Amino acid sequence: MLELGDLSKKYHQEIGEILVKLPLKRIVCVGEESKVIYEIVKRKFGSENSFWVLKENEVDKYISDILGKEFVILFKASRSIGLDKPVARLSK
Numbered sequence: 001m002l003e004l005g006d007l008s009k010k011y012h013q014e015i016g017e018i019l020v021k022l023p024l025k026r027i028v029c030v031g032e033e034s035k036v037i038y039e040i041v042k043r044k045f046g047s048e049n050s051f052w053v054l055k056e057n058e059v060d061k062y063i064s065d066i067l068g069k070e071f072v073i074l075f076k077a078s079r080s081i082g083l084d085k086p087v088a089r090l091s092k
Contacts, residue, residue: 003080006032016040025049025071028062033080056082060089 012076016037027045029052031060042050051062066091067090 009036012036013040020044026062026066027051028053028059028082030054030056030059056085059083059086063090 012033013036017040019037019041020043024045027038027041027050029035029041029050032054035052037049038052053059053062
């Protein structure tokens with residue numbers, strides 16, 4: 001998404017609008033550009049279920065309590081900010 005330049009904000013807004021229609025329990029947004037998504041989803045899910053972090057290495061603390069339980073974790077990932085790293089860590 002970062003590669004989209006000026007269109008990045010528009011598409012992040014669209015993702016946020018789609019996410020609020022889904023039966024999600026928790027959302028963790030990562031990276032500067034994802035603040036747009038976070039601002040949209042926290043209105044529906046609240047700040048206790050919606051989180052924004054700047055770096056990928058901050059993701060684990062927001063999902064560690066659900067690991068090993070029956071949850072589906074979806075990543076809308078950007079390699080440019082390193083979201084492939086938490087995916088690799090969780091795949092072990």
